[in-house]
Amino acid sequence: MLSAAKRLNYFPQRHARGLASKKSNAISIVIPYFTNYFFIEVLQGVQDKAAELSVDLMLYGVNNPAEAELYLRRSLHYGHVDGVLFFSMNFPESCVGRFKEMGLPVVLVDAYHPEFDSLRVENREGAHTATAHLAQLGHRTIGMINGHLGAQPAQERMAGYRDALEEHGLDFSMDLVKAAPRQRLDGFNKEWGDTAMRALIRNSTPANHMTAVFVASDVQAIGAMGAARRMGLRIPEDIAMVSFDDIELAQHFELTTMRQPMYHIGALALAKVMERIDHPEAPPSVSTFVPELVIRRTCGAKESRENEMSVLHDRIQLEESGT
Amino acid sequence: MLSAAKRLNYFPQRHARGLASKKSNAISIVIPYFTNYFFIEVLQGVQDKAAELSVDLMLYGVNNPAEAELYLRRSLHYGHVDGVLFFSMNFPESCVGRFKEMGLPVVLVDAYHPEFDSLRVENREGAHTATAHLAQLGHRTIGMINGHLGAQPAQERMAGYRDALEEHGLDFSMDLVKAAPRQRLDGFNKEWGDTAMRALIRNSTPANHMTAVFVASDVQAIGAMGAARRMGLRIPEDIAMVSFDDIELAQHFELTTMRQPMYHIGALALAKVMERIDHPEAPPSVSTFVPELVIRRTCGAKESRENEMSVLHDRIQLEESGT
DNA sequence: TTGAAAGCGCTAACAG
DNA sequence: CTGTTAGCGCTTTCAA
Numbered sequence: 001m002l003s004a005a006k007r008l009n010y011f012p013q014r015h016a017r018g019l020a021s022k023k024s025n026a027i028s029i030v031i032p033y034f035t036n037y038f039f040i041e042v043l044q045g046v047q048d049k050a051a052e053l054s055v056d057l058m059l060y061g062v063n064n065p066a067e068a069e070l071y072l073r074r075s076l077h078y079g080h081v082d083g084v085l086f087f088s089m090n091f092p093e094s095c096v097g098r099f100k101e102m103g104l105p106v107v108l109v110d111a112y113h114p115e116f117d118s119l120r121v122e123n124r125e126g127a128h129t130a131t132a133h134l135a136q137l138g139h140r141t142i143g144m145i146n147g148h149l150g151a152q153p154a155q156e157r158m159a160g161y162r163d164a165l166e167e168h169g170l171d172f173s174m175d176l177v178k179a180a181p182r183q184r185l186d187g188f189n190k191e192w193g194d195t196a197m198r199a200l201i202r203n204s205t206p207a208n209h210m211t212a213v214f215v216a217s218d219v220q221a222i223g224a225m226g227a228a229r230r231m232g233l234r235i236p237e238d239i240a241m242v243s244f245d246d247i248e249l250a251q252h253f254e255l256t257t258m259r260q261p262m263y264h265i266g267a268l269a270l271a272k273v274m275e276r277i278d279h280p281e282a283p284p285s286v287s288t289f290v291p292e293l294v295i296r297r298t299c300g301a302k303e304s305r306e307n308e309m310s311v312l313h314d315r316i317q318l319e320e321s322g323t
Numbered sequence: 324m325l326s327a328a329k330r331l332n333y334f335p336q337r338h339a340r341g342l343a344s345k346k347s348n349a350i351s352i353v354i355p356y357f358t359n360y361f362f363i364e365v366l367q368g369v370q371d372k373a374a375e376l377s378v379d380l381m382l383y384g385v386n387n388p389a390e391a392e393l394y395l396r397r398s399l400h401y402g403h404v405d406g407v408l409f410f411s412m413n414f415p416e417s418c419v420g421r422f423k424e425m426g427l428p429v430v431l432v433d434a435y436h437p438e439f440d441s442l443r444v445e446n447r448e449g450a451h452t453a454t455a456h457l458a459q460l461g462h463r464t465i466g467m468i469n470g471h472l473g474a475q476p477a478q479e480r481m482a483g484y485r486d487a488l489e490e491h492g493l494d495f496s497m498d499l500v501k502a503a504p505r506q507r508l509d510g511f512n513k514e515w516g517d518t519a520m521r522a523l524i525r526n527s528t529p530a531n532h533m534t535a536v537f538v539a540s541d542v543q544a545i546g547a548m549g550a551a552r553r554m555g556l557r558i559p560e561d562i563a564m565v566s567f568d569d570i571e572l573a574q575h576f577e578l579t580t581m582r583q584p585m586y587h588i589g590a591l592a593l594a595k596v597m598e599r600i601d602h603p604e605a606p607p608s609v610s611t612f613v614p615e616l617v618i619r620r621t622c623g624a625k626e627s628r629e630n631e632m633s634v635l636h637d638r639i640q641l642e643e644s645g646t
Numbered sequence: 647t648t649g650a651a652a653g654c655g656c657t658a659a660c661a662g
Numbered sequence: 663c664t665g666t667t668a669g670c671g672c673t674t675t676c677a678a
Contacts, residue, residue: 011400016671018338047384059382061370077334339655
């Protein structure tokens, strides 16, 4: 007879069920700066996948590194979450052991640790492609606007930039690289793009005339374009530019940029934790996304084969590697 | 002796505590389109306040009206949440009774219902101010680019637009209003801004020449500016424009716009649910924010007294009204 | 197969 | 004031 009552408008009580079954059907997501357009688009992917699988999402936005650790510990101890998605930050070494002991699944997004599943973007390769594109267009003095070097993506993108310069026999010099100081969003914001661009333009001498710049993110590129305009320089005629991310706005600004399948990354990240929950013993897997060059106006390459017509064709390499 | 063990690295188990105490220390937030810049900024406020008060946030992004109701019911039945923040949608009448019965606190943001706490933005008054500003600048034919009329803010903003026209002895005509069809983000997106602007410009005749437009949101305004530029019209010289929201990007585009204190709204919303949890019997309260005109470039008013210098001075009227 | 009983780890109410 | 105990509403296990 109880089952009869259950049939109609009955929902299990979450805490009771959680206590008894030791499962919560929720995932916590620890993410920096979700005010950043990049993360928004990733979040959308996570959210849609979560809805599809009916898992609840606990949102922890972290505004500084200390908070990240706090939220991780909370996710652990509360035991209220079946897994965690950890975004774009260095996973604190101090937490590795505890997560392993408790068997709490973690998937790192845009980050890496040998002990956990991860979902990486080939920042280095992407930056290389971007810079090489500029070099192939004939530019000999290519600057770079970067984020704070404490951020892993910033380091990787600089490495790729450097690779490309070397490959094309161009000199690398920190005079041409404007890395952000520690600041809001690790410098991945319009303001730093603006400031850095002005500095780059001021530094440019007739002897060493900068004609192109690789910008580590689209948001910075937007700021940089503003700065160039105000200083009377045209993009791409005076300074060619390629950036990174391909956020929604990139199209509006006609940015040539390295596309990251953000929505897709988010969705896959969620799918991965769920998978890991079901198969705790599988060896850590790493999925790698390689960003794609999308040619629009800012790079000055008129002839564009891929251009807007390019279908979003995520080249995903999935390599499962044993422990 | 147990208390000794508790002292060191002990965290209560969430579900056990929840079961026993019937409290979860979590709030669910039901929000549409969080991919919209407006909501992002609000969310940031909610999140920061939540961190401050150590409450957890369950994120439910709704992509269509049916989902909203689903998530509400889930929040209710699961009993896993101490309150809910409901954003910018019509609160389903079918849920009112159940929330009241269960005594689950709700606060509506940018929405209204007599039974619940709410936190409203004076859309109508804001739209009025925006349109009146244009009229005072001498414009006689002022168009409007709006979102989908099913959305409450869209209706209210149109009403305010209409008020201002009447007040200045100008004719209201649906020929001058481009309301979005039902679509992504209720038409509050760049694409609709673009489309609507083109339509408005095409419709403009020498006899009835549109010289200004009130745009219901900044994002749409960005699209609209693109359209105008492509059609060879200058903003503000050929078409003056004022929009709504004052998202971060508004500054970059030099939009004259109605500022809403989004971060503040988010933070206050969270504070309100917490307050309501502690005082379930207090009569529903409604807090009203009135948007402020921020004069930048797009309206063509060269002389700007307020301008960028205007301090963010949220005029908040708090009127507590009995049931 | 179906139904009763024993916890899950806490909090709250109660007794000492 | 401190220590003990009875549930909270489920799932799981075990007996019928």
